[in-house]
Amino acid sequence: MRYMFALSVAAFSLAGCAVDAQFDAELIDSSRDQLVNGHVATEAEYPSTVYLGGCTGVKVGERHFLSAAHCFSNPGSVTHLNVTADNNALNQVSLTVESVNNHPEYENCTSCAGDNSMSDFGLRPDVTLIIVNELTPQIPIAVIDPNPVQVGAPVTLTGYGCERIQPPPPTRFKVGDSVTVSPLSLDPAATIPGGYTTTEGPALVPGAPALCPGDSGGPLFRTGTNLVVGINALVSGNDSGEIGNWFTRLDQQSRYDVHSWLAGLMGTPGSTPCSSICSNPTPITSAAFSSGNLGTGERCFESTANSAAVNCGGFAASRTFEVNGTALSCNGTAVNLPAKRNGGYCFHASAGANTWAWFSTW
Template identity: 25%
Template sequence: MARWRILVSVAVATLTAAAMGATASPAAAAPTGSDDFGAPTTNVVGGTRAAQGEFPFMVRLSMGCGGALYSSKLVLTAAHCVNGTGTNTSITATLGVVDLNSSSKITVKSNYVYRAPGYNGNGKDWALIRLASPVTTLATLPIATNSTYDTGTFTIAGWGAATEGGGQQRYMLKASVPFVSDSTCNSSAMYGGEVIPTDEICAGYAAGGTDTCQGDSGGPMFRTGANGALVQVGIVSWGDGCARRNKPGVYTQVSYFSSAIASAAASLGG
């Protein structure tokens, strides 16, 4: 069964308790988005630690998801990370740091959420979160508006679990993953037709070992575009476990939804 890549609170509790020298249990689960993180590992699903300022558009969301700064006041994330469209002041976005414990982090509350119309858990996995105040000191991440950049080698980054079923990481980590064609990803050896070719794009290694994981949902998958600038091609959506053999990550194909995303962004004030 494919699973979303949103971090569950029990996983956060496990990491927090380990840092405190305690034994975690589901009853003692810490709220998702807690700032009390343990010491980081040196790699997460085949990745390495990102440098401060390397990906300034990266956003950590308090419900246990990632996102990318689409504009100074909008964060692009996954539909499965939010409950629906409407006023929402409960989400905290953390920006501007690779270390979630850094005293220089920027935190901003949400004031509205827009979830993709018609989202029912099968494709259309994108959403926009409007921030209560704009963040003007950080670079945004442009989205792909056509399929030109939907192949090649992509970068993934986030604060998700280091291992399948693990907890959120204190430091942002990054990795590179190759494009996997729709036909290969939907083959019987991989997802057997579960992937929606129009809505989704796959990336990863047949041998496994490098992947996004729980807690990375909603984060961007990106690559170099025109003039050397980065462009977002995917949104972390789902996968069967993490970094398993013949189970690449499945991402929302941003180029397919670019017009709808731009229209929604305009309706939210940019």
């Protein structure tokens, strides 16, 4: 029997958002499924790959992460994203989410017959772009390759999925080298639309790497480069094991030109922390900042530094002070900063008394 299954963990909490199971648990046995024949990555290997607590992802911009759309079945409800700051799955940072953007043809496939055929499968680009508010300079940025991958090209599978080890170790980042093959060599369909890059699994080539649950959303790299050419989506197999690995194509010649869709989202003129709040803000470049006397006019300051707290004082009753649109009571008491907005903080003092009104951050 031949089957297809997705690679997200059966049920997990991603920053409070329950992600629906996308695979048939009967077909997945963690005692035998892993990034088969791969090896535990060193710190220098593909460090832009991140663990998302049940799926894998990759950083592709200052505030942009790619993953699989099936990991985010309810994108509008995701408010936080926990990612690894290095390849240690236990070392995570929490980021606030600006938006989760599943590909529109994944959400509503206009060409699909709804019959779960390979044709339908190839028509749904299983990819999402997550935009967060905070910067993560400790995580390197990978490059989305606009060029299609030719059959026979060397590629490297990556992911934080389960392993064929009993008892299983803590979640680890693993990688495995392979070469691409035609999708038609892995499935008897007459045609398969150009939505996926594929590699053979160990059921066909002993020793070949294969993906498993938890690897969903992980990047496929051109071997030895920082170029991302695919996103881990599904595995095909039969009773003898994993036949093939399927990766959503990201290039300009993929169905629906996924590369241009991503470039449009990433290239849209970015909103800043003070967008729609105030104009011509004064930039703040360090976490510790003291405004000094603000005077009586309206004042606006903008920061992308990783400050933790703010306090303010000297504001008369009719004068307001806001952080990211939220009003604070200025009595000199320290207050934890709210979630970042568009990558940072907007400190806005309305016009009014007193001339010695002030605020500081650290």
